[in-house]
Amino acid sequence: MNGLNVKFGMRDNFLDGLMPVSKLLEYADINETKAVIDARGLKHKELNDLLRESLQHGVSRIVINNVFGQRYIGTRLYDPGREKVTIEINNFPGNDLGAFLNGHRIIVHGNAQDGVGNTMDAGEIIVHGRAGDVAAMSMRGGRIFIRDNVGYRAAIHMKEYRDKVPVLVIGGTAQDFLGEYMAGGILILLGLTLQENDLHRANYIGTGMHGGVIYLRGHVEQHQLGREVGIRPLDEKDKEIIRNYVVEYCRHFDANPEEILQGPFIKLLPVSKRPYGKIYAY
Numbered sequence: 619m620n621g622l623n624v625k626f627g628m629r630d631n632f633l634d635g636l637m638p639v640s641k642l643l644e645y646a647d648i649n650e651t652k653a654v655i656d657a658r659g660l661k662h663k664e665l666n667d668l669l670r671e672s673l674q675h676g677v678s679r680i681v682i683n684n685v686f687g688q689r690y691i692g693t694r695l696y697d698p699g700r701e702k703v704t705i706e707i708n709n710f711p712g713n714d715l716g717a718f719l720n721g722h723r724i725i726v727h728g729n730a731q732d733g734v735g736n737t738m739d740a741g742e743i744i745v746h747g748r749a750g751d752v753a754a755m756s757m758r759g760g761r762i763f764i765r766d767n768v769g770y771r772a773a774i775h776m777k778e779y780r781d782k783v784p785v786l787v788i789g790g791t792a793q794d795f796l797g798e799y800m801a802g803g804i805l806i807l808l809g810l811t812l813q814e815n816d817l818h819r820a821n822y823i824g825t826g827m828h829g830g831v832i833y834l835r836g837h838v839e840q841h842q843l844g845r846e847v848g849i850r851p852l853d854e855k856d857k858e859i860i861r862n863y864v865v866e867y868c869r870h871f872d873a874n875p876e877e878i879l880q881g882p883f884i885k886l887l888p889v890s891k892r893p894y895g896k897i898y899a900y
Contacts, residue, residue: 646672653677658684662712666694673703680705687712687731696720702741713750716743719760732769735762740782744870748790757784757803765871766790767811771798776830778802787867791836796820797886798844801829806863808878809836823847824886828893832886833860835878843886846893850885 646668647654653672657665665688672680673695680703682691689712692705696718704723707715710731716724717736729747737756744763751769754762759782767790774795776784784803790811797805809818818838825844832847833856843849852860860883861875868875 648672648675648677650676651678653680655680655682656684657682657686657688660688662688662690666690666692669705670694673697673700676700678703681708682706683708685709685711689713690715690717692716692719692722692724695722716741719743721760730764734764735760735786738762738784739779746871751793753788754784754786754803754805757786758782759784761785761787761866763787763867763870764789768792771795773800773803773805774798776800776803776805778829785863787863789867789871789873791818792820794819794821795823795825797824797827797830797832797847798822799826799828800824800832800888803830804859804863805830805832806860807832807834807836808864808867809834809881810873810878812836818842824888826893827886827888828891829888831856833883834886835881835883837882838884846888846890847886848889850887852883852885856883856885 645656645660655668669680678701685707686709691711702721707726710728711726713731714733714736715730716734716738719738719741721740723742726745730745730749732750732752733755734749734753735743735757738760740759742761746765748766749764749768751771752774753768753772754776756775758777758779768788770793772792773786787806789808791809792807818836821842823843824832824847827846861879864878865875
């Protein structure tokens with residue numbers, strides 16, 4: 619491809635098991651700071667091999683075009699000795715986008731499927747569309763911003779780890795079991811895709827939740843909440859947290875933070891840190 623100035627086969631640290639050199643040269647256009655990858659026809663392992671090789675070359679930005687459902691994008695990029703990169707994805711990544719992500723930044727220009735940020739440790743994922751089920755599953759660090767709606771069981775098992783506090787901001791609404799078994803972190807649901815007096819779609823919100831906090835903008839009925847959570851008033855610290863992340867959300871998606879912040883917010887907290895303690899022997 620025009621502009622290619624990397625000879626992958628000449629490099630001493632080329633990893634065993636990566637794509638053949640001819641395949642790399644066919645699909646990657648790389649210079650000193652940027653890699654452009656055409657994902658059309660690539661299997662998920664081939665695409666992730668290209669991402670890892672681009673990272674090793676030292677680029678700061680990777681653009682992936684023609685993505686149609688390849689899974690695990692960004693998963694095998696842990697390399698503590700290298701600078702973090704920004705990965706821009708054009709079209710539609712498959713399941714487990716950014717799973718185990720450790721510090722890089724992923725921007726999706728389109729919708730994402732299930733498992734966005736699965737067990738994510740650090741970094742940022744920004745989705746200019748909606749996401750599927752189990753977004754932020756077991757997430758323990760970093761930030762995820764999703765412009766529109768999400769599916770079922772968003773933030774299930776989200777947890778804090780030492781000094782890491784994961785954050786998930788959803789611009790729209792969610793399906794059932796939002797925040798199920800949450801053990802830590804911050805979940806903000808903005809309801810921007812709903813009409814003014816509509817109820818959020820989710821039922822069983824916070825079922826099994828025993829840590830973290832959910833900030834919900836808009837309206838829910840008591841019957842939509844799990845038995846393990848209660849509604850609490852916002853204090854000044856809560857308002858500051860909401861404002862900071864709403865402003866960041868609006869910066870990503872070109873929205874007006876003041877309009878969003880005028881809406882009614884509630885705080886959901888677990889009523890017990892050990893909701894199922896009585897069913898265990900010890």
